[in-house]
Amino acid sequence: MAETHQQHIFASLRRLADKLYKRNPREWRKAGAPSAEAAISRIFDEQHRWRFESLGNRRDLDALHVALHPEFRGDRVQALIVGLGSMVQSAFGDREVFYLLDDLEPQHLYNAARNVEIAAWKLASARDGQGQPLLLSNELGESSNLSFEREFGRIVGLLDALSDVVEDETERTVTRVVQNLTTAVFLPVY
Numbered sequence: 001m002a003e004t005h006q007q008h009i010f011a012s013l014r015r016l017a018d019k020l021y022k023r024n025p026r027e028w029r030k031a032g033a034p035s036a037e038a039a040i041s042r043i044f045d046e047q048h049r050w051r052f053e054s055l056g057n058r059r060d061l062d063a064l065h066v067a068l069h070p071e072f073r074g075d076r077v078q079a080l081i082v083g084l085g086s087m088v089q090s091a092f093g094d095r096e097v098f099y100l101l102d103d104l105e106p107q108h109l110y111n112a113a114r115n116v117e118i119a120a121w122k123l124a125s126a127r128d129g130q131g132q133p134l135l136l137s138n139e140l141g142e143s144s145n146l147s148f149e150r151e152f153g154r155i156v157g158l159l160d161a162l163s164d165v166v167e168d169e170t171e172r173t174v175t176r177v178v179q180n181l182t183t184a185v186f187l188p189v190y
Contacts, residue, residue: 001162001165002092002098002102002104002162002166003096003097003098005158005159005161005162006088006092006096008154008158009088009155009158009159010044010085010088012151012154012155012158013081013084013085013088013155014040014044015151016081016084016148016151016152017039017040017043017044017077017081018036018040019137019147019148019151020077020080020081020135020137020148021036021039021040021077022036023135023136023137024076024077024135024136027039027075027076027077027078027135028075028077030073030074030075031054031074031075031078039075039077039078042078043078043081043082043085044085050082050085050086050089051086052078052082054074054075054078055074055078055079055082058082058083059082059083059086059087059090060083060086060087060090060189061083061087061115061186061188061189062083063079063080063082063083063086064079064080064083064084064087064115064119064186065083065186066079066083067079067080067083067134068080068119068122068123068126068134070126070127070128070129070134076134076135077135080119080123080135083119084116084119084155087112087115087189088112088116088155088159088189090108090112090189091105091108091109091111091112091159091189092104092109093105093108104162104166105166106163106164106166106167106174107163107174107175108188108189109159109160109162109163109166110159110160110163110174111187111188111189112159112189113155113156113159113160113163114187115186115187115189116152116155116156116159117152117156118186119152119186120148120149120152123135123137123148124137124138
């Protein structure tokens with residue numbers, strides 16, 4: 001079950017990267033990729049293990065902070081997806097294969113879900129010095145596009161569901177956190 005959830009989360013992250021590159025083609029060009037598809041392949045390439053020199057080998061929450069910092073000049077989509085992907089991977093104990101006796105920490109999965117919510121909100125509200133969005137994502141108006149919110153929601157739902165299952169199975173209690181999104185800080189996942 002953990003492997004299935006993990007695969008679905010990474011499929012959503014791949015769709016999210018594709019959508020972000022389509023709305024922000026300048027980002028894959030910053031990384032020197034010949035196309036958006038090549039940039040996406042580079043992000044999800046196993047040999048990188050969620051570490052990129054262009055991000056100073058940052059991962060997890062450090063990469064998310066870089067992606068959402070107005071002064072960052074690199075590929076924001078790569079930084080955001082690497083941050084989210086490596087954070088989720090950390091919440092899964094940096095494993096991709098699970099066995100019957102493997103143990104997952106439900107609090108880490110829960111915290112990862114909250115971090116995805118925070119990242120989605122910060123992505124929608126982060127602006128550069130001229131008041132422009134750092135990355136174009138959701139669009140409200142005559143023809144609204146909320147497909148980004150649906151992908152983020154799918155990831156949050158999968159992490160929450162798995163956290164609940166692991167919590168029930170291991171009889172561990174998850175400390176629920178309520179945060180004001182405007183002042184939210186990312187929660188540890190390891």
